[in-house]
Amino acid sequence: MKIELKDIRLIYKTGNLKNVGLKDYIIDSLRHQNNRSEFLAIDGVSFSVSDGDFLGIIGGNGAGKSTLLKVITGIMQPTAGSVHVEGNVAALLELGSGFDGEMTVRENIFLRGAILGYDNAFLTSKYDDIIEFSGLEDFQNTPFRQLSSGMKSRLAFSIASMVNPEILILDEVLSVGDDAFRKKSEQKMLSIINSGVTTILVSHSLDQIRRLCNKVLWIHKGKQILFGETATICDMYQEFSSGNMTLEECQNYYNNSKKFVTKKEMNNLYQKTLGRNPRDAERRQWFLDPETTTDKIRETILASEEYEKLNDKKMALIQEHKQAPLTEEMVCFLYYALLNRPPESSDIVKQMKKNDSFEKLKNAIWNSQEFKKLVMKKLHLK
Amino acid sequence: MTMLDRIKKDRFLFQILVKRDFNRKYKRTILGILWSLLSPLLQLTVMALVFTQFFGRNKEHYIVYLFAGNLVFSYFKDSTSGGMSSLMENAQIFTKVNVKKYLFILSKNFSALVTFLLNLCVFFLFVLGDKNLHFSPRYLLLIYPVICLLIFNIGVSFILSSLFVVFKDIKYLYDVFTQLLNYFSAVFYYVDSYPERIQQIFYVNPIYVYIRYFRIIVIEGYIPGLPTHLLCAGFAIVSILVGSLIYHKNNKNFLYYL
Numbered sequence: 001m002k003i004e005l006k007d008i009r010l011i012y013k014t015g016n017l018k019n020v021g022l023k024d025y026i027i028d029s030l031r032h033q034n035n036r037s038e039f040l041a042i043d044g045v046s047f048s049v050s051d052g053d054f055l056g057i058i059g060g061n062g063a064g065k066s067t068l069l070k071v072i073t074g075i076m077q078p079t080a081g082s083v084h085v086e087g088n089v090a091a092l093l094e095l096g097s098g099f100d101g102e103m104t105v106r107e108n109i110f111l112r113g114a115i116l117g118y119d120n121a122f123l124t125s126k127y128d129d130i131i132e133f134s135g136l137e138d139f140q141n142t143p144f145r146q147l148s149s150g151m152k153s154r155l156a157f158s159i160a161s162m163v164n165p166e167i168l169i170l171d172e173v174l175s176v177g178d179d180a181f182r183k184k185s186e187q188k189m190l191s192i193i194n195s196g197v198t199t200i201l202v203s204h205s206l207d208q209i210r211r212l213c214n215k216v217l218w219i220h221k222g223k224q225i226l227f228g229e230t231a232t233i234c235d236m237y238q239e240f241s242s243g244n245m246t247l248e249e250c251q252n253y254y255n256n257s258k259k260f261v262t263k264k265e266m267n268n269l270y271q272k273t274l275g276r277n278p279r280d281a282e283r284r285q286w287f288l289d290p291e292t293t294t295d296k297i298r299e300t301i302l303a304s305e306e307y308e309k310l311n312d313k314k315m316a317l318i319q320e321h322k323q324a325p326l327t328e329e330m331v332c333f334l335y336y337a338l339l340n341r342p343p344e345s346s347d348i349v350k351q352m353k354k355n356d357s358f359e360k361l362k363n364a365i366w367n368s369q370e371f372k373k374l375v376m377k378k379l380h381l382k
Numbered sequence: 383m384t385m386l387d388r389i390k391k392d393r394f395l396f397q398i399l400v401k402r403d404f405n406r407k408y409k410r411t412i413l414g415i416l417w418s419l420l421s422p423l424l425q426l427t428v429m430a431l432v433f434t435q436f437f438g439r440n441k442e443h444y445i446v447y448l449f450a451g452n453l454v455f456s457y458f459k460d461s462t463s464g465g466m467s468s469l470m471e472n473a474q475i476f477t478k479v480n481v482k483k484y485l486f487i488l489s490k491n492f493s494a495l496v497t498f499l500l501n502l503c504v505f506f507l508f509v510l511g512d513k514n515l516h517f518s519p520r521y522l523l524l525i526y527p528v529i530c531l532l533i534f535n536i537g538v539s540f541i542l543s544s545l546f547v548v549f550k551d552i553k554y555l556y557d558v559f560t561q562l563l564n565y566f567s568a569v570f571y572y573v574d575s576y577p578e579r580i581q582q583i584f585y586v587n588p589i590y591v592y593i594r595y596f597r598i599i600v601i602e603g604y605i606p607g608l609p610t611h612l613l614c615a616g617f618a619i620v621s622i623l624v625g626s627l628i629y630h631k632n633n634k635n636f637l638y639y640l
Contacts, residue, residue: 021551098478
């Protein structure tokens with residue numbers, strides 16, 4: 001196991017702590033006033049990831065995601081529970097932070113490298129790569145604070161990715177810099193991931209999480225809601241965020257379902273049969289039932305009145321258009337109505353050249369293998 | 383792992399930090415590092431002009447006496463007030479990156495030590511200039527109070543920086559405190575005008591003890607007795623013990639105050 005967290009709890013101190021003098025402290029304690037308070041920022045988080053895992057952490061604002069990253073990187077100590085992290089960690093928390101504003105870019109590279117535990121020789125050998133990757137060749141002796149925010153984050157990303165970390169922690173940083181750099185950094189990221197590095201990413205972009213992560217941790221107000229399979233947890237998170245399902249319902253589905261049906265699969269099924277996406281209520285109904293399988297959904301749809309009606313409507317339309325001249329539009333119509341797919345462009349040309357009638361084309365499709373297979377499938381399912 | 387092992391591991395980081403702290407102090411001045419030598423000399427000149435009339439009229443080696451006092455005291459002041467603000471100054475770094483926070487305190491102390499050693503060289507030039515004072519192997523013993531003072535300063539820095547993180551007005555109080563301490567350290571006057579009992583009380587002040595050690599070796603020309611040695615070490619040990627204890631107890635909570 002690369003990273004293992006067991007039952008982490010962290011009590012966060014808040015209140016007026018930042019601008020207190022000894023005088024205020026003495027006056028307050030004489031008056032028996034106490035403007036310090038505490039809250040449970042993380043409450044019972046346990047998970048483990050191993051070599052090559054890419055973990056995404058999701059949750060709303062103030063869920064405790066960044067605090068959790070600080071616990072993993074060792075910046076904060078948990079109040080209870082154990083953290084086990086194996087290997088050297090390169091973390092990018094909050095863009096361009098953790099540098100010394102007065103020092104130059106060159107000095108900052110060595111400072112950050114030294115903080116990550118590397119020595120002079122190693123950093124000297126990597127220095128040119130880092131500068132080149134960040135594109136800051138002309139700013140090597142500029143004080144860090146004079147860089148633009150884009151440059152700062154580029155530098156941070158370049159250092160973290162070029163020193164070959166064993167664990168990479170990223171907090172909302174993949175959208176770094178301009179388009180060109182973003183492309184470059186995503187590529188670098190992918191090559192890092194493929195080299196077997198363990199990565200943790202906090203992101204509000206579910207698309208990014210779905211694309212990159214193989215495991216997901218969902219926390220809500222400090223509590224661990226779900227940990228595990230990416231697609232389904234992202235689906236559940238979306239259902240919860242849109243108010244369609246409660247936390248308990250999400251957990252219930254994830255923990256009890258034997259075979260997850262993802263939202264994508266559901267959308268596909270509905271599109272193919274009914275030509276529309278499932279409504280929120282329908283999706284909710286499927287997700288509430290842990291017994292749901294794709295087969296079950298398909299059967300239900302094919303048996304539904306809506307599907308019957310849709311079929312009847314198609315037939316009626318075919319009847320209605322019987323006498324119409326065979327235009328390109330009509331060819332498309334027939335293909336859609338009977339085969340649920342558009343004609344290939346060669347088909348259209350072929351039909352138009354033959355100058356067939358509507359009736360003939362209908363019969364031709366009717367007798368085709370494809371249509372028969374489709375009908376057999378439907379009958380079989382019914 | 384003991385603290386020393388860890389320091390070994392973080393040696394390169396430590397080097398960078400010391401270099402940075404040392405450079406930064408004089409970065410904005412035209413004279414650069416030269417200023418670190420010039421500023422105590424200027425201070426010495428002013429003090430010599432003012433105080434020689436009052437305290438040094440019938441005394442031999444008053445300039446060297448004054449220099450020894452100033453040298454030790456300003457090292458103590460530099461080291462501890464720098465150490466005090468070191469955590470606050472580097473909060474930007476250690477709240478975002480995992481790094482041993484005490485390295486920042488130590489680096490400030492070592493950069494102050496470098497300044498001190500440079501000034502010590504100038505001090506020796508003054509000793510050389512005084513015809514009645516002669517270098518002897520005895521001077522090598524000065525390493526002892528310097529090491530004790532270094533440890534003492536680190537201990538005090540640990541205490542002050544921990545306090546400063548929590549109480550932001552400590553800085554002003556400490557300025558006042560060092561000013562008072564300066565008056566009680568016999569930097570520019572002689573204690574022999576006080577009765578014997580009062581003179582003993584001065585030994586409660588660690589800085590006075592360290593200054594005294596310097597003056598005995600350089601001016602009075604003998605090796606201090608065992609009690610002075612024990613006192614030097616004792617202050618250093620108590621300071622570093624109390625300092626590490628306070629730091630160790632509180633360092634996990636610093637993050638909330640910054």
